[in-house]
Amino acid sequence: MEIPCHRISGGKASGPALASTESISFLGTVDPETGMVVDPGHQLFGKGVGGKVLIFPGGKGSTVGSYVIYQLKKRGVAPLAMINLRSEPIVAVGAIISGIPLVDGLPAEILRLEEGALVTVDADRERVIVDDL
């Protein structure tokens, strides 16, 4: 099914979903060298964000988080695309400077998407396509 959304950072990418109902502070939560979630207090602890369509409510924490996203991209361990309920400046700026498609404005059910479900984020057309829904 196709879900309308709002473009924050342009581009299009498809990949397996990795969803969380918790906000993410990239600085401190995600290791910039490996893309692993290293904060034991986070729902996604132990999982890698690299090569995934990362789905979470929004960002929080230090503005250095924008550069962490850029570093993930440079190391080849960044998410392929990101989906927020409502983007805030840290993740928005991080996605834009890194060239990672980012959209927001989706219904909250998207946070419950099963891990590994194939998702396409077409930010330019403002559409998210979920295969098995």
Next chain:
Amino acid sequence: MHLSREEERAYQGELGESLRKAMEILVALGEIYGADQLIPIRSVQVAGVSFKTIGEAGLEWISDLRGKVAVPAVLNPAGMDLARWREMKIGENFAKKQLKVVEAYRRLGVSPDCTCTPYQIRPELARRDDHLAWSESSAVSFANSVIGARTNREGGPSALAAALVGKTPRYGYHLEENRIPTHKIAVDADLEPSDYGILGFIVGREVGEGVPRFRFRRRPEVDELKALGAAMAASGSVALYYFDEDAPDAPKGAEEIALTAEDLRAVREENAPDGDVDIVAVGCPHSSPNELEELARLLEGKRVERELWICTARRIAERCPRLVEKIERSGARVFCDTCMVVSPASDRYNKMMVNSGKALAYVPGLCKMRAAYGSAAECVEAATRRG
């Protein structure tokens, strides 16, 4: 958000990749904050300069950008004095990276003036009612409150994006409706210059991101306002305050806070040095010529017994060579382009004495070091005392 035809072309990438990214940042932020349009700005102050904060990733991003800034732009302090970094015991590797950061900005047309007080060196960057895109919290506070210009507190990438486009989204402190006082602060005390840092430290914690409207017994001097605003922006996140008799009044029902000399004394005593200070740092925000003059006078005929760093803008040091020489004759050092909060050089000390409410708020967290507070004279006393 409404874009003009020219802005739309830039947003769609017709004017190059860097401008596309810059526009994308401005549009994204504008939409997040409910801006209706982009507005032209007079100048930009770009954060994200110290290699200590932005790291390899930040350096790569700035280096990858192409193009030239559309309006005058200056930089926030770097992680070291760009010329005398060896004296700060900065490692070769850090220095090399830090110089690369400044060079990458310079290639984009950003002036390599690294200061938290651009208004002290180039007054033409901000006049009354100008819209700006400044980053550093104390500079933002000064521009909004003392100069009467209008700026939000920009992050590094959004400031650089604004510089490349020459515009910023219209929201936040650009709009009259967000510049109304939220708190009334009555200060019932005769204040010394060094009280303003402590006052700001207290009020910032009380009002958070509010807009305090002060009533003082006398109108504060410019350097006092600089210290007050810097401290409130660090202990809270105050970006705008009022101090003039004819400033707009806080609406009915606004929270009122009354502070006395006793309140100030209590916080000062809590943060008094207790003898184990091993470094003294002044110049947060960057010292003005008047402050350098005071330090030169206080240091006359004295020798420092522990590190005393005085931070200022390079253009100010260059404008006051005799004062710098007088200060350095004591063994104190005048460092440019940097400050104790963003430099890794302070990492090897245990307790720093400062005359800044802003540094008092930041040093424990950012430098992992204890902090103590005193006036400029007390700082000089602590630095020159034997034993």
